Amino acid sequence: MLRLRNISYSINGREIIKGINMQFRGDMIYSILGPNGAGKSTLAYVTMGVLKPTTGRILLGDRDITDFSITEKAKLGISMMWQEPARYEGITVREYLTLGGKLRTNKDELQEVLELVGLSYELYAHRFVDKSLSGGERKRIELASLLLLKPRYAILDEPDSGLDITAGRLIENVLDYFRKIRTTVILITHHEEIAAKTDFAYFVCAGKLIKKGFSREIVQYYKETCGRCFLAEMRVR
Amino acid sequence: MWKVLPCGDESEMSIKIDRVKEYETILEIYEKEGLDTSLFGDRIATIIISGDRIIGLNNIPGVEIRGEEIEDGVRAYVEIADGTELHFPIHLCTGFLKNEGYQRVIFDITVGRNSKVKFTSHCIFPYAKNFTHEAIARIKVGERSSVFYEDEHIHGEGVRMVGKTEVEVGKNGRYTGKFSLTKHRARELKLEMSARLGNNAVAELVSKVKAVKDDSVEMKEAIYLEGAHSRGNLKSTVIAFDNSRVNVVNEAYGFGDYSKGHVECHEIVKGNADVQTVPLLRVKNDRAELTHEASIGRINEAQLVQLMAKGLTEDEAAEFIIKGLLRE
Numbered sequence A: 001m002l003r004l005r006n007i008s009y010s011i012n013g014r015e016i017i018k019g020i021n022m023q024f025r026g027d028m029i030y031s032i033l034g035p036n037g038a039g040k041s042t043l044a045y046v047t048m049g050v051l052k053p054t055t056g057r058i059l060l061g062d063r064d065i066t067d068f069s070i071t072e073k074a075k076l077g078i079s080m081m082w083q084e085p086a087r088y089e090g091i092t093v094r095e096y097l098t099l100g101g102k103l104r105t106n107k108d109e110l111q112e113v114l115e116l117v118g119l120s121y122e123l124y125a126h127r128f129v130d131k132s133l134s135g136g137e138r139k140r141i142e143l144a145s146l147l148l149l150k151p152r153y154a155i156l157d158e159p160d161s162g163l164d165i166t167a168g169r170l171i172e173n174v175l176d177y178f179r180k181i182r183t184t185v186i187l188i189t190h191h192e193e194i195a196a197k198t199d200f201a202y203f204v205c206a207g208k209l210i211k212k213g214f215s216r217e218i219v220q221y222y223k224e225t226c227g228r229c230f231l232a233e234m235r236v237r
Numbered sequence B: 001m002w003k004v005l006p007c008g009d010e011s012e013m014s015i016k017i018d019r020v021k022e023y024e025t026i027l028e029i030y031e032k033e034g035l036d037t038s039l040f041g042d043r044i045a046t047i048i049i050s051g052d053r054i055i056g057l058n059n060i061p062g063v064e065i066r067g068e069e070i071e072d073g074v075r076a077y078v079e080i081a082d083g084t085e086l087h088f089p090i091h092l093c094t095g096f097l098k099n100e101g102y103q104r105v106i107f108d109i110t111v112g113r114n115s116k117v118k119f120t121s122h123c124i125f126p127y128a129k130n131f132t133h134e135a136i137a138r139i140k141v142g143e144r145s146s147v148f149y150e151d152e153h154i155h156g157e158g159v160r161m162v163g164k165t166e167v168e169v170g171k172n173g174r175y176t177g178k179f180s181l182t183k184h185r186a187r188e189l190k191l192e193m194s195a196r197l198g199n200n201a202v203a204e205l206v207s208k209v210k211a212v213k214d215d216s217v218e219m220k221e222a223i224y225l226e227g228a229h230s231r232g233n234l235k236s237t238v239i240a241f242d243n244s245r246v247n248v249v250n251e252a253y254g255f256g257d258y259s260k261g262h263v264e265c266h267e268i269v270k271g272n273a274d275v276q277t278v279p280l281l282r283v284k285n286d287r288a289e290l291t292h293e294a295s296i297g298r299i300n301e302a303q304l305v306q307l308m309a310k311g312l313t314e315d316e317a318a319e320f321i322i323k324g325l326l327r328e
């Protein structure tokens, strides 16, 4: 089990994450819902080790991994897909997926994960993971990369944004695959229909955990409250 | 492989007999460095230079290479007839197999109209300890012709290289030039490349250099967009480690109507390297458009951390990224 215990994060004297507690149990699919600027990505960075929490602890089982580096966390099986996946010049999709040959895999497996995200191996394996890929293509490749990596915990920061009409089915396939390989998924999204495909949801707003529960309930709550919330209006102003 | 002919034989496809040994040494180096040895096949137009001598020459229909031995080097004329389209590259091989000395090589290349050719130039100085290589190339690309020129260097520890390439691209012509010095030490490199473009002409100059230890690199690339609707792209990537010094100057001049140019320079720095880049954009026509993009510093943080989140260490991630950046 991965636990965030009383996590806060401040930057320039402003508290972006305020005492958040969450737990992610094995074999479950979680979503984190919340409006723009709620602190979802920041929370993901803190969990992954990109940012150090100002206060609070991160526990993996009984182990305190708060001060572990990104690489160390990754080696313990925590991995993440960024909201804006980076571009790499001169690295092909195939090389990227196999991490330059460091990841043991084979063509069948590469083909399988690429097809699962809707890309053909023949057309994409030798393309570069650079600016020439469209935003949606890049996201799909990132999803394929995580599927191939088979982490114990996969943090997906808005994997559905920028995807076309097939996004819903794509995310469903991805979640099914993760269920099959027993990866715990932490899926950050704005889309209630995507969140509805998960088992359990956290609703975050203004850096605070507002509500948690079964996804259906939280999605309902999100729809009813978030659209009309005065905090959202304040953010616009 | 070619026939070995006695010295002084004027026929084509010849390797002079007293030079067979050098020829064989160069071939061995190609094999060792993983270069394409099929470039020595007799379907390939080639000139092989070693020191100040021409040790091999092969012409094929449409390509005429003439060479003369000059003081400390060789001057070669390469002429491509109109309408020549080659399936194999033209191979320009310049070797220097001694430890020290000076070599000057001048290439005058003229490509006729409606031709499509590729040049593969290899500079082989594997044993150089105290060696200066001066290379001058003048390349004329005829109307509607397309030329691809790639330059690869195998350098020993002590090469001082001064290179100057001037390219002229005729109407509707296209030129792509690639220079790379990434697998061996740059030591002391001074490179100047310029391209003048006619109407609708397109040129792209790409260079990749890795500087380590106390290497010093000076690169100047300029593109003159003289013709209407001409387009040019300059792109340099430099990896500077340790105590190396690098200075890159990229210039684009927009003179022609609707000419368009882009200048891009990326320099990755590690250690105490001293690096600077100067982009210069100059427009003398309000219908011309020039843009530039430069980055200098350590490897992009987002690129690093996202690979680390997949279990690579910071060094492994950096190596992976740099390998991509220097890919040819």
Ligand SMILES: Nc1ncnc2c1ncn2[C@@H]1O[C@H](COP(=O)(O)OP(=O)(O)OP(=O)(O)O)[C@@H](O)[C@H]1O
Binding pocket: A011, A012, A016, A034, A035, A036, A037, A038, A039, A040, A041, A042, A043, A083
């Ligand atoms: N480096 C920073 N400096 C100042 N403010 C920051 C910084 N990083 C994030 N913030 C602020 O923290 C808040 C949370 O940002 P975060 O990116 O975590 O939101 P999010 O929930 O992921 O939003 P979105 O749905 O738009 O992706 C925002 O108000 C943002 O402006």
Ligand SMILES: [Mg+2]
Binding pocket: A040, A041, A042, A083, A157
């Ligand atoms: Mg976000």
